Amino acid sequence: MTKEDLGHLIIASTDSLYRISKSILRNETDCEDAVSEAIVKSFDKINTLQHASYAKTWLVRILINECYRIYRQKQFAPSNDFTFKENLSDEADYSELYHAMMQLDDKYRIPVELYYIEGYKIHEITDILNRSEGTIKSQLARGRQQLRKYLESEAAQ
Structure with missing residues (x-):
């Protein structure tokens, strides 16, 4: 998959990526940060994508990992009062x-x-x-x- 193909996939998936991040993070700003970071990481790691047919699944996995990183960073753990x-x-x-x-x-x-x-x-x-x-x-x-x-x-x- 080329970076241009990845760009097209990201544009087509923007709403979906946001909804997925919203189901984990809930905070608008954190969701936007997670999506942005996932996009940057996907371009950085495009060479790790083995099959273009799994590109969206791969991108969502990157996003979910990024959401959990932000979640842990903000310490929204169940023990928190949030x-x-x-x-x-x-x-x-x-x-x-x-x-x-x-x-x-x-x-x-x-x-x-x-x-x-x-x-x-x-x-x-x-x-x-x-x-x-x-x-x-x-x-x-x-x-x-x-x-x-x-x-x-x-x-x-």
Whole structure:
């Protein structure tokens, strides 16, 4: 894959990359930083891409790694006092489904985002997240279950 081809892929994937970073980081500025850094790293490491057919999966994997680097750097670990609920007022324009998705644990939210929102196949998600197919399937099922519970409880209120 040439750098020009990678540039075209990045342009075509910008919205998708942002949504994926948003499912991990939540903060607009951090998402933009993660996408920017992932783009820079992908151009720097284009020679590590072995098959052009896996370019988008490879790019998403770089983005996810960058998101987790920023996440660790900001110390948004569960032991920190940061919670999504404290920041809902900043995100009042987002849909009810988005808020429900943000209630999911990362281990469920990211596979759900990749499968249902971004349209990746299960075998592609296994490559991106470096997890087994069975794990991805069970995380999707549990994520759907948690979403259903959350949305039903919100509807009852």
